[in-house]
Amino acid sequence: MAETRKGFLIDTTRCIGCRSCQVACKQWNKLEADKTANQGSFENPRDLTPNLYNRIRFVEQADSNSVKWLFLNERCMHCGDAGCMKVCPSPGALYRTKEGIVAFNREKCISCKYCVSACPFNIPRYGADDKVSKCNLCGDRVAGGMPPACAKACPTQSIQFGNRSELVARAKAAKKSIYGESDLMGLGVVYALEGKPEQYGLPAKPSIPVSIFLWKDVIKPLGILGFWGSVGAMLLHYVTIGPKKLEDETNNKEGSHE
Amino acid sequence: MSNYIERFSARERVLHWIVTGSFFTLLLSGLGLYSRLFNGYFTLFGGGRNAIVVHKIAGVVFFLSSLYMYLSHRKEVAAFDADDRSWIEQRGGYLSRKATHFNIGKYNPGQKLFALFIGAATLLLGVTGIFIWSPASFPRWLVQLSLLVHGLFFVLSVMFVIVHVYLATIGNPGTIEAMLWGRVTRPWARKHHPKWYKDVAGE
Numbered sequence: 001m002a003e004t005r006k007g008f009l010i011d012t013t014r015c016i017g018c019r020s021c022q023v024a025c026k027q028w029n030k031l032e033a034d035k036t037a038n039q040g041s042f043e044n045p046r047d048l049t050p051n052l053y054n055r056i057r058f059v060e061q062a063d064s065n066s067v068k069w070l071f072l073n074e075r076c077m078h079c080g081d082a083g084c085m086k087v088c089p090s091p092g093a094l095y096r097t098k099e100g101i102v103a104f105n106r107e108k109c110i111s112c113k114y115c116v117s118a119c120p121f122n123i124p125r126y127g128a129d130d131k132v133s134k135c136n137l138c139g140d141r142v143a144g145g146m147p148p149a150c151a152k153a154c155p156t157q158s159i160q161f162g163n164r165s166e167l168v169a170r171a172k173a174a175k176k177s178i179y180g181e182s183d184l185m186g187l188g189v190v191y192a193l194e195g196k197p198e199q200y201g202l203p204a205k206p207s208i209p210v211s212i213f214l215w216k217d218v219i220k221p222l223g224i225l226g227f228w229g230s231v232g233a234m235l236l237h238y239v240t241i242g243p244k245k246l247e248d249e250t251n252n253k254e255g256s257h258e
Numbered sequence: 259m260s261n262y263i264e265r266f267s268a269r270e271r272v273l274h275w276i277v278t279g280s281f282f283t284l285l286l287s288g289l290g291l292y293s294r295l296f297n298g299y300f301t302l303f304g305g306g307r308n309a310i311v312v313h314k315i316a317g318v319v320f321f322l323s324s325l326y327m328y329l330s331h332r333k334e335v336a337a338f339d340a341d342d343r344s345w346i347e348q349r350g351g352y353l354s355r356k357a358t359h360f361n362i363g364k365y366n367p368g369q370k371l372f373a374l375f376i377g378a379a380t381l382l383l384g385v386t387g388i389f390i391w392s393p394a395s396f397p398r399w400l401v402q403l404s405l406l407v408h409g410l411f412f413v414l415s416v417m418f419v420i421v422h423v424y425l426a427t428i429g430n431p432g433t434i435e436a437m438l439w440g441r442v443t444r445p446w447a448r449k450h451h452p453k454w455y456k457d458v459a460g461e
Contacts, residue, residue, distance in 0.1 A: 211402040223409070230417040238428060244351075
């Protein structure tokens, strides 16, 4: 996968918060508009929705006499080790393309919503049709050799799309502080940040939630072992020690004349 | 004098089989959700979406019936006397062929522990099931923890049920009849539950 893996390098230092990426994404993916409300910030909408695959998170940093913004393009990270794919019980509902994209097929989604709980970044949303919804990295455009709509629309080249390894090498050469190079076997979305990940609302060390790991990697295999262990133990008991038959008693003091 | 005495009333038997039926419905509809390895079990219900619907309905039936069964026996299954303790010390005589005699009441300590476990498991599986049912309505950490607990108690329940089925059928011939048509033979009662037999038969 490494040679063919596509990805984003999102350089937050270049982002001007214009939200062209949000609009272009909605247009290409034919996503309905969401009604929003003014909540005292330029950030709009305030969260991802089933009709909003990416958005700019506005982080206001106030010091004594000025306010500074940090902009973060928030979306599915297309993790190398994807929690959503780990828990999805419906084969083919969430799948990886040859470009390394974590894509989804709504026809196969069974609405269990396990992916919502397993995502390290809280990205998947469920809409009115009760099916999974998230950035699909414009898989149709990428398959046709075109950049995703958001990258195409970005006027400052904050969102760059291409071979992941080349983008990471370029960011490293430019001495950028990068996020997501190796976490979760490498994120498909690598950021160049201006500060600590936490300042952007990103987890410093993203990982699949511990309870999800214990469920899928510990309890699941041990459970299967436990099932066969119990069946085996009962069979072993039957052939070694055997059942408690009533006839055992009749030779003793207890008569059976009733 | 009849050779049979009543062990479970018709009401108790019907309730037990409602719990059993919903348990196995939950097991079959949940297997595909437990792991992709068991995806084939979804076809029993016409696909994963339907299996989830069946799982939710059976979950409500199991939760209510199993909890009711536990609550209506909670006093009997929570009390352990000195005879029960000697049964536990010798593992009910199940680990050797030597004939053993315990002065056991209507339920032996193994049955009591099984009832206590299933009561607790019903509560935990039911409550975590509600959180998993509608993950958007609850904090993420709570739903994540619920998925873990639900999986764990599913596995433990299945393991306990395997032992339960073995001991109630081929492990102790004559036992299943108590749950099928309610009656057991006097020798069976004298052997397995002598204290209870004395109470009901007055011998």
